[in-house]
Amino acid sequence: MSLRHALLGLLAERPRTGYALLKHFEGSISYVWTARHSQIYPELARLQEDGFIRQSASGPRGSKIYEITKAGLDEVRRWLRETEPERTVRSDPLLRVFLLWLLQPEEREEFLRRELEHNRAYLARLEQLGRSEPANATEQTFRFALEHGLRATRARIGWLEWALAQSPLPE
Amino acid sequence: MSLRHALLGLLAERPRTGYALLKHFEGSISYVWTARHSQIYPELARLQEDGFIRQSASGPRGSKIYEITKAGLDEVRRWLRETEPERTVRSDPLLRVFLLWLLQPEEREEFLRRELEHNRAYLARLEQLGRSEPANATEQTFRFALEHGLRATRARIGWLEWALAQSPLPE
């Protein structure tokens, strides 16, 4: 279960509240994993029960500040070292590409154009992300993930331009 | 729900048994979506209940041959035209990259090397796929999806080589 390890990894950086963790899943982590508050809060309770995190303090407005334990740090490192990455692919946009033959050529092209638009906007967001530095222990791996996002998105844009050039249609 | 539409899309090509559909999810469709038999068979029952497919015949060994109905064809087309692709990203390998700072540089490099190996093997499988033609109505979109896979995988390989070059370490 990756969510546990994503939470442990974020708490390994520094203690955080559940809400702060949630915000991370709306920020840079969202480019690789997503979760809602209804999944995060119960998972934090389970991690505490398992002794991987502890509530170190209380913040304003009844917020709870969690910190990782030695067992938690061991667990996230064990997961990274000893378990095989789960590589199952599940991409709705690509599934649609597979079924695109069901549409008229003009509709197919419209779909590809929309995807191209979306990916160009996504690339712009990633480039913006790259201009705001985190500058801490996690800096190198943040750069790694960002560079992956940039290259993957540029490849997708190149592919969409190629696909659109395959079936020339009126404007 | 994408599984329904993946099944409808495959049945739009030609009538097939549940088992044949399952085999597709172990073949080329697996590059964009996966499902097990325990998910496929109940979903086929539901699609039939909803009138999107019908059992047109029985094959050998108690197999059931399903065909798509007019309503099913309309539904998959409606889905392609009117619904927004679900773009949520969930990549275990990339999440690991985000947490790689938790490991020693040598362990980090080992992780990246294994990923590189995996992606090179994956690329070889895709290139093999490209040498075996389907040659029917779905040919163009099959080529589109394959070309995407090739470009995305090459981009990933380039990124891994770049990442490994970032932190030079003894062989």
Place this chain on the structure above:
DNA sequence: AATTGCATGTAAATTGTTACATGATTTT
């Protein structure tokens, strides 16, 4: 005073995996 953002939780439903279960036909 009202709206937005902070902050946490639970319940119900859906989607997906792993395990259980059975039987026919073909290949070795």
Place this chain on the structure above:
DNA sequence: AAAATCATGTAACAATTTACATGCAATT
């Protein structure tokens, strides 16, 4: 005769989403 593959299903569990639910604090 045994093993592999074809062929279908269900049950239990895990992961995820959507909806329900509440209250505090800061901003407009």
